Amino acid sequence: xRIAGFALAGVFYAIAAVLVxxxxxxxxxxTGSNFMFVSITSVVVGxxxxxxxxxxxxxxxxxxxxxGVINNGMVVIGLPDFLQDGVLGxxxxxxxxxxxxxxxxxFVK
Numbered sequence: 629x630r631i632a633g634f635a636l637a638g639v640f641y642a643i644a645a646v647l648v649x650x651x652x653x654x655x656x657x658x659t660g661s662n663f664m665f666v667s668i669t670s671v672v673v674g675x676x677x678x679x680x681x682x683x684x685x686x687x688x689x690x691x692x693x694x695x696g697v698i699n700n701g702m703v704v705i706g707l708p709d710f711l712q713d714g715v716l717g718x719x720x721x722x723x724x725x726x727x728x729x730x731x732x733x734x735f736v737k
Contacts, residue, residue, distance in 0.1 A: 662713070669716045670695040672723045682727075695719070 649655045674691020676683030698719070702712045 665713070665716065666695060666699065669720050669723075672720050672727075675723075675727065677727060678724065 645655075648660055652659065670692040671683075671688050672678060672691070673694055674683065674687040674689070676688050676691070695716070699712065699716070702715060707715070
């Protein structure tokens with residue numbers, strides 16, 4: 629099952645790479661370097677916990693829509709790439725802080 633999972637993931641990566649190259653018209657080594665950060669941000673904003681066990685597909689979909697609208701808005705107003713990454717980083721931090729249960733967190737002194 630593990631080998632089949634990795635093989636299937638490899639097939640999907642290859643299909644995604646072909647589609648991205650077809651869309652952009654060229655292939656570079658940094659193409660898609662920001663996709664993982666945006667996808668993690670979308671899932672966390674949707675309410676899916678980073679440690680697992682909380683959230684769902686519909687929550688992740690809502691997060692993708694929210695982050696997509698914010699990301700497109702930043703592109704439309706002409707924000708530089710580094711500021712867009714900064715805003716998404718602040719969004720992740722805010723989502724994690726708001727979803728953390730303070731009563732269950734304890735610090736070792």
